[in-house]
Structures are given as structure tokens and as C-alpha cells.
Amino acid sequence: MLKKFLKATVFAVSLSMAGGMMIAPSLAEVVYNRGSAAEPESLDPHKTSTVYEAHVLRDMFLGLVTEDAKSEVIPGAAESWTVSDDGTVYTFKLRSGATWSDGSPVTAEDFVYAFQRLQDPKTAAEYASMLQKVKNAKEVNAGKMKPEELGVKAIDANTLEITLVAPTPYFLEVLTHQSTYPVSKAAIEKFGADWVKPGNLVSNGAYTLAEWVPNDHIKLVKNPKFYDAANVKIDVVNYIPTEDRSSAMKRYEAGELDSYDDLPTEQLTDLKAKFGDQVRVAPYLGTYYYAIKTSKAPWDNVELRNAVSMAIDRDFLAEKVWSNSMAPAYSMVPSGIEGYTTSPAAFAEESQIDREDAAKKILEKLGYGPDKPLKMEIRYNTSENHKNTAVAIQEQLKPLGIEVTLLNTDTKTHYGHLEQKGDFDVARAGWIADYNDPETFLEISRKADGHNYSDYDSPKFEELMNAATAAGGKPEERFKLLSEAEKVLVDDVGNIPLLYYNYHNIVSPKLAGFEDNVMDRHPSRFISKE
Amino acid sequence: MLLYVFRRLLTAIPTLFVIVTLAFFLIRVAPGGPFNQERGLSPEVKANLEAQFGLGDPLWLQYWHYLQNLLHGNFGPSYNLPDFTVGELFAKGLPISIQLGASALTLALLIGSTLGIIAALNQNKAGDYAVIATATAGSTIPTFVIAPVIQLLFGLTWKLLPIGGWGDGALINKIGPVLTLALPQIAIVARLMRGSMIESLRSHHIRTARALGLSDWSIVVKHALRGALLPIVSYAGPAAAALLTGSIIVETIFAIPGVGRYFVDAALNRDYTLVMGTVVVIAIFTILFNLIVDILYAVVDPRVRYD
Numbered sequence: 001m002l003k004k005f006l007k008a009t010v011f012a013v014s015l016s017m018a019g020g021m022m023i024a025p026s027l028a029e030v031v032y033n034r035g036s037a038a039e040p041e042s043l044d045p046h047k048t049s050t051v052y053e054a055h056v057l058r059d060m061f062l063g064l065v066t067e068d069a070k071s072e073v074i075p076g077a078a079e080s081w082t083v084s085d086d087g088t089v090y091t092f093k094l095r096s097g098a099t100w101s102d103g104s105p106v107t108a109e110d111f112v113y114a115f116q117r118l119q120d121p122k123t124a125a126e127y128a129s130m131l132q133k134v135k136n137a138k139e140v141n142a143g144k145m146k147p148e149e150l151g152v153k154a155i156d157a158n159t160l161e162i163t164l165v166a167p168t169p170y171f172l173e174v175l176t177h178q179s180t181y182p183v184s185k186a187a188i189e190k191f192g193a194d195w196v197k198p199g200n201l202v203s204n205g206a207y208t209l210a211e212w213v214p215n216d217h218i219k220l221v222k223n224p225k226f227y228d229a230a231n232v233k234i235d236v237v238n239y240i241p242t243e244d245r246s247s248a249m250k251r252y253e254a255g256e257l258d259s260y261d262d263l264p265t266e267q268l269t270d271l272k273a274k275f276g277d278q279v280r281v282a283p284y285l286g287t288y289y290y291a292i293k294t295s296k297a298p299w300d301n302v303e304l305r306n307a308v309s310m311a312i313d314r315d316f317l318a319e320k321v322w323s324n325s326m327a328p329a330y331s332m333v334p335s336g337i338e339g340y341t342t343s344p345a346a347f348a349e350e351s352q353i354d355r356e357d358a359a360k361k362i363l364e365k366l367g368y369g370p371d372k373p374l375k376m377e378i379r380y381n382t383s384e385n386h387k388n389t390a391v392a393i394q395e396q397l398k399p400l401g402i403e404v405t406l407l408n409t410d411t412k413t414h415y416g417h418l419e420q421k422g423d424f425d426v427a428r429a430g431w432i433a434d435y436n437d438p439e440t441f442l443e444i445s446r447k448a449d450g451h452n453y454s455d456y457d458s459p460k461f462e463e464l465m466n467a468a469t470a471a472g473g474k475p476e477e478r479f480k481l482l483s484e485a486e487k488v489l490v491d492d493v494g495n496i497p498l499l500y501y502n503y504h505n506i507v508s509p510k511l512a513g514f515e516d517n518v519m520d521r522h523p524s525r526f527i528s529k530e
Numbered sequence: 531m532l533l534y535v536f537r538r539l540l541t542a543i544p545t546l547f548v549i550v551t552l553a554f555f556l557i558r559v560a561p562g563g564p565f566n567q568e569r570g571l572s573p574e575v576k577a578n579l580e581a582q583f584g585l586g587d588p589l590w591l592q593y594w595h596y597l598q599n600l601l602h603g604n605f606g607p608s609y610n611l612p613d614f615t616v617g618e619l620f621a622k623g624l625p626i627s628i629q630l631g632a633s634a635l636t637l638a639l640l641i642g643s644t645l646g647i648i649a650a651l652n653q654n655k656a657g658d659y660a661v662i663a664t665a666t667a668g669s670t671i672p673t674f675v676i677a678p679v680i681q682l683l684f685g686l687t688w689k690l691l692p693i694g695g696w697g698d699g700a701l702i703n704k705i706g707p708v709l710t711l712a713l714p715q716i717a718i719v720a721r722l723m724r725g726s727m728i729e730s731l732r733s734h735h736i737r738t739a740r741a742l743g744l745s746d747w748s749i750v751v752k753h754a755l756r757g758a759l760l761p762i763v764s765y766a767g768p769a770a771a772a773l774l775t776g777s778i779i780v781e782t783i784f785a786i787p788g789v790g791r792y793f794v795d796a797a798l799n800r801d802y803t804l805v806m807g808t809v810v811v812i813a814i815f816t817i818l819f820n821l822i823v824d825i826l827y828a829v830v831d832p833r834v835r836y837d
Contacts, residue, residue, distance in 0.1 A: 042613045124578040126571055142574045196613045214622060216696045216787035242694060242785045250681050251693045412562030412800045419570050430568060451570050
């Protein structure tokens with residue numbers, strides 16, 4: 001019996017372990033194995049919601065405008081464009097002769113269809129808001145108007161006209177976002193929801209979809225019909241999600257990945273020592289902040305909010321908690337937006353000791369002390385780094401007599417609570433720019449904005465933001481007004497900016513053209529591999 | 531026996547119904563919804579999404595629709611991976627988890643049982659101590675420690691195995707995850723087998739067999755092993771259900787596209803349909819393997835009859 005058992009076992013092991021063989025690329029192919037920290041959620045540009053699919057979609061689709069290796073706006077599907085004198089009508093001339101990967105021409109009608117689909121409530125696009133500066137977009141998305149009433153029309157096959165509600169100087173930046181890419185009406189009508197499957201997906205970018213095995217890889221192959229195919233050096237891009245950062249580092253070291261878009265921050269110092277210039281840490285347009293409930297006592301007192309903000313040692317957080325993978329923040333808008341001057345907190349230039357002394361005086365003046373300690377609860381969503389940040393702040397505030405308690409919930413519970421305007425003192429939040437403009441960081445503090453978790457309500461701030469919108473046709477004046485609005489917000493401590501995000505990539509020396517930029521966007525079409 | 535199997539399968543239906551009902555309402559009780567995220571959505575967009583997935587309907591109606599779809603084998607779309615239905619995700623991931631789990635289980639039963647028998651036959655000798663020590667270590671070292679060590683040694687240092695990835699199912703990509711899954715199981719099976727074999731060797735019929743002058747081989751294989759297998763069979767049922775439905779730790783560390791990762795991710799993402807799909811799959815596997823264990827009991831011990 002034992003013999004039979006052994007034989008059966010060996011047979012079973014062989015059978016269950018046997019599978020396909022590793023597919024080796026042909027020798028002539030240049031393959032870029034691009035590591036990613038998470039799986040894209042969808043390859044439908046109108047279902048997109050994370051940066052992980054943004055990278056893939058950027059390789060597959062070409063919007064009206066696009067970005068070069070340094071993330072500067074360059075012509076995309078449109079060769080050129082004009083803007084009306086009042087800044088509200090954009091007329092794009094499409095690249096003549098450009099085709100979809102199935103050989104059919106890319107026309108202005110494709111963009112009209114795509115933009116209408118993005119706003120159509122039936123599509124339920126998470127990023128419908130990206131194009132809501134377009135006339136009637138909000139109404140269409142809310143189901144109050146028909147998609148045909150959207151302010152987008154095809155003048156002829158190669159000419160597209162977009163009418164905006166108001167002048168929007170960053171509109172071209174918006175058009176680099178993946179949700180604004182065109183989609184093939186023919187493919188969607190033919191395959192329905194399955195149009196995104198390999199073999200069905202038709203795209204107009206440098207690459208087309210060949211395979212998608214969830215949680216394993218997305219294989220893109222060079223699109224020979226792409227207008228600039230001659231300059232695309234990589235033949236195959238494999239997007240490889242590797243959620244476990246430490247495993248990703250080993251995979252990179254073993255040569256299984258040519259790049260990876262995240263790093264285990266706790267290992268950053270060691271990784272820099274080991275891999276040198278291959279580790280790329282540089283500013284990324286994003287702010288890590290604490291929302292503070294400005295509508296609730298005692299947090300409705302600006303002096304108290306300012307005291308808490310001053311007492312937090314941001315240098316310590318950046319260096320010790322985040323291993324310099326983040327930078328200390330004193331303003332809501334991070335630096336790096338060309339032409340914009342940020343408005344940091346007044347205490348930014350003071351030493352931490354002076355700040356703490358000033359904070360102590362304010363607290364004493366407000367009657368807080370050993371007999372009446374200030375109680376403060378910090379809510380944060382599950383993450384080791386968020387926890388460590390909150391614990392460090394708890395320790396930093398203790399000498400000032402502030403009793404901090406911590407409350408951790410998972411991400412869905414955390415943001416569900418904030419969105420429903422639940423009760424809290426201080427809550428962790430973050431904001432990453434979708435487009436390169438300060439307004440994206442300031443809008444979230446407007447009274448009516450759903451992201452205004454702090455319940456910040458300042459007529460002066462609203463007035464300046466409105467004035468900035470009205471000055472849309474004058475970029476310099478607009479930036480000046482936005483900067484003033486930011487100063488009001490920062491002085492009011494509408495929220496507490498703590499850290500600016502840095503992106504952290506690891507990039508093989510075999511790759512060329514992977515340029516650092518504040519948007520952390522690196523289209524594969526500009527990358528080459530030895 | 532057939533009648534017994536039929537009866538058991540029939541009773542599985544209300545069990546599954548209760549599990550599905552409980553899971554459906556429990557996941558809805560959890561705070562936060564599938565569309566709460568760091569980058570919050572506007573009320574209009576959220577309403578559009580909820581309308582698309584039927585989340586605006588009353589809960590009882592959603593439940594009724596879910597049951598109807600389930601009866602037709604339709605698990606619904608995934609909320610967080612909208613390009614796939616839950617059925618498609620399982621169709622892609624489950625065979626991978628099953629391959630790894632079956633390999634690990636087979637290895638565990640084969641090696642664990644052999645080690646357990648060796649230890650039992652050498653009770654209180656060097657061989658026994660070696661097996662006990664190894665088994666204790668094996669069952670206490672967690673997989674999140676074993677996996678990186680295997681990656682480091684076999685992948686980076688000796689360059690014998692890939693660090694991670696499924697590699698279209700290549701044999702070499704399976705070795706690391708299978709070893710990681712199997713090692714703790716080997717240890718557990720070895721300890722179980724040692725104990726039950728010692729007990730079996732002390733039983734009256736074995737003493738009689740020895741008195742009759744049967745060879746050691748004959749005594750162990752023909753007479754002691756059958757009885758000693760019962761605890762292993764009991765253990766193997768739930769272990770099989772757990773192993774075949776994937777391991778989140780092993781699949782995450784080795785970047786394996788199995789279904790183990792969905793179990794926790796779906797719950798954290800409030801991906802209601804995917805949560806329900808995982809619950810149904812685990813429940814079916816558990817019911818099925820408990821039934822197999824009961825049938826095997828009768829095969830291993832003829833005194834057990836169900837009819």
C-alpha cells in the first residue's frame with residue numbers, strides 16, 4: 001500500500017506542478033519589464049481611477065495633447081490648436097493620416113464620442129470631473145442634459161471644437177489625463193464591456209494590448225500603425241504588478257524587473273547605498289496633510305490650530321519616520337509648478353524650538369496646561385507609515401500638554417467617515433495632482449467641495465479663488481490670486497500640511513529616457529533599453 | 531454510500547444558503563462602501579456608480595437579485611476590477627491556486643507522513659528528535675519569513691529559481707511558492723503521523739502481529755499505517771480547502787496571480803460581489819473536503835459505515 005501511495009503521490013505532484021513553459025521573447029525583441037506596485041483596476045480610460053492604470057493607458061492611447069519624457073505638454077492626436085480670444089473655445093486640428101490600431105482613421109467624431117461617454121451617467125466614470133470645465137459637462141453627468149448637448153463638436157473629420165464654461169489656462173494639462181483619451185466607438189459597440197479584452201481593444205497610442213492576466217502581467221506590444229512608430233525603441237512592455245515592495249527589490253536585483261515605481265521606504269537608506277543613482281527620489285506634486293475640524297470647538301480657534309501646527313516637527317517626520325522619502329511641508333501647494341509661488345506658513349523659517357515655545361505660549365493663553373490638557377484624536381487609515389507619523393506627532397505634542405489619542409480604521413471606513421462629514425478632531429489625508437496646476441490643491445478647501453474634510457469656510461479665500469477663476473485668461477494674474485488664496489488658507493490653518501510627496505523609482509542603468517519629472521510620468525515610447 | 535453522499539450534498543444547499551445570506555448582510559454592515567477612496571468622488575459620480583451596480587436599490591432587493599444571479603451561476607461584476615466579472619477572476623485565478631495548493635498538500639502528505647513514520651519507528655532516538663525538532667521549527671516559522679528566505683537563497687544567492695511571478699505556469703516558478711506553502715504543512719503532518727503511528731504500534735492487533743512473527747515492514751505498512759492515517763485524513767480535509775483556495779501571503783510575496791489575494795483585498799475594498807464570490811468558493815471547498823474526509827474514513831477504516 002505504501003508503494004502505491006508513494007507512486008500516486010509522485011504522480012500527483014508531477015501533474016499538479018506541471019504547466020506551461022516560460023515564454024521566451026524572440027532575440028530581436030526589446031522587452032521592458034516594468035514593475036508596478038499595484039494592479040491597474042481597468043484599462044477602459046473612462047473607468048480609470050488610479051495612477052497604476054494611468055501608466056498603462058498612457059502607453060496605449062494618445063490624447064489630443066500628450067507629454068514628452070519630461071512631462072511637458074506636446075502635440076498628441078492633435079497636431080495643432082488655437083484658442084479663442086476669450087479663452088473659452090479650443091479648436092484642435094487632428095493629425096492627418098493617424099489611425100487606430102485596427103487601421104481605421106482617428107477622427108474628431110471619436111473624441112466627441114469619448115468625451116460624451118465620459119460624462120454620460122450610464123458610464124459611471126469616476127474621473128468625469130476632469131472634463132467638467134467643458135460646457136454642460138456637469139449637467140450631462142448629473143443627468144440633467146443629454147450627452148449630445150456637451151460642448152464638444154466635430155467641425156469636420158479632422159477638426160474638433162471644445163467650448164469651456166470659463167477660460168481655463170491649465171486645460172491642455174487636463175487633456176494629458178488618461179480619462180480624456182479617445183476610445184473606439186466601433187469596438188465598444190461591437191464588444192460591449194468586453195471591448196477592453198486583449199484582441200478586442202483598439203487603441204491609438206504607441207502600444208496595443210496583447211495579454212492581461214490579473215495580478216500577473218499586462219503585455220503591450222508596439223503598435224506599427226502609431227504615427228511615430230519609427231522612434232519607438234521598446235518592442236514589448238510588460239507591466240508586472242508586484243505588491244510586496246521587498247520582493248520587488250529582489251526581483252529588480254535579479255533582473256526580473258527593469259524598473260519599479262515604488263520602494264520600501266524603510267529600506268531607502270540601504271537601497272541608496274546599494275543601488276546608487278538607480279534609486280530616484282525626487283519631488284512629486286502631492287501633499288500629505290492633516291484635516292482639522294475647523295467647524296468644531298475647540299478647533300474653530302485659529303490660534304489653537306496654529307499652535308498645534310507649529311508644534312509638529314516636520315523635519316523629524318520626513319527624516320526619521322519617512323526616511324527622507326517625503327519632504328517637510330509648510331504650504332498646501334508643493335513647489336515645482338512653473339510660474340507659481342507657494343505661500344508657506346509664517347513660522348516656516350523659524351527654528352523648531354522657537355515654534356514650540358510660541359505654541360506653548362498660545363496654549364497657556366488659551367487656558368490649556370497640566371490641569372486642563374488639550375485632548376486631540378488623530379484618525380488615520382491603515383498603513384505602517386501613517387501610524388508611525390501619528391505616533392511621532394503624539395510624542396511631539398506630549399511635552400506641550402496635548403493628550404493625543406489615535407484611531408486607526410481601514411481606508412474605506414476612514415474616507416467614508418470623512419466624506420459623510422463624520423465627527424473627528426484631526427484626520428490624515430493626502431492630495432496628488434492630476435494636472436500640473438496649483439488650483440488642484442486649493443479647490444479641495446473650498447466650502448462646497450466634497451474633499452473639504454476640515455469644513456474650512458472663509459469668504460476671503462472663496463473670493464480670491466473666484467477672482468482667480470475669473471482671471472483665467474491672464475495666467476500671471478491668476479497665479480498671483482491663487483497664491484494669495486493659499487496664504488489665506490495657510491494663515492487660517494484650514495488644514496495642516498505636513499509633508500510633500502516624493503516619488504521613488506528604481507531604474508536600471510540599461511534604460512535611457514526615463515526622465516525625472518514632478519508628475520512622475522514616464523511614457524514607454526520615449527524609453528530605450530540597451 | 532451513494533445515498534449518504536447524496537444526502538450530504540443535499541444538506542449542503544441550506545448550509546450554503548445560510549452562509550451566503552450571512553455574508554451578504556455582514557459585509558453591508560461594515561462602514562465605508564466600495565466607492566469611498568482617498569480621492570473622494572463627487573456626489574453625482576458616486577450616484578452614477580451606485581446606479582450602475584444597483585446599489586441604490588433597497589437592500590432586500592439587492593439580496594434577491596444576488597440570489598437570482600447566483601442560481602444562474604452569475605457572481606456579478608467586480609466593483610474594483612470592473613473589466614472582469616467575479617466568475618472571470620476565479621476562472622483565471624483558481625486553477626493557479628489549486629495547482630500550488632495541490633502540489634503543497636501532496637508534498638506535505640508524502641514527506642510529512644514519511645518523516646512521522648520514521649520518527650515513530652525510532653521513538654526517543656536521534657532520528658525521532660531530529661524530526662520533532664525540525665517539525666516544531668517548521669510549524670512555528672511563519673510563511674512570511676520562509677518566503678523571503680527562499681527568495682534570497684534560491685533566487686538571489688544561488689540563482690536557481692525566479693524571485694517571483696507566475697511565468698505562464700512554468701515549473702520553475704512554482705517551486706518557491708509550493709515549498710513555502712508545503713513546509714509548515716509537512717511539519718504538522720509529521721507530528722500528527724508520529725503521534726498516531728506510535729499509538730497504532732502500541733495497539734493490541736499490532737502486538738499480536740509481532741507475536742505471530744510478521745516482518746516489521748508488513749506490520750507497519752499493512753497493519754499500523756491504516757489506523758494511523760485517520761488523524762491525517764481528518765487534518766487533510768480542512769487543510770486542503772485552505773490550501774487550494776490560495777494563500778494571501780504566499781501569493782503576494784511571490785506575485786502569484788491566484789485567488790488567495792482576493793480574500794482580503796476584496797473585503798478591504800468593500801468589493802461586495804468579489805467578497806461574496808470568495809465566500810461561496812471557500813464554503814463549497816470546505817463542504818466538499820469535509821465530505822471527502824468522511825468518505826475516506828470509511829475507506830481507511832472499514833468499521834466506519836454510513837448507510
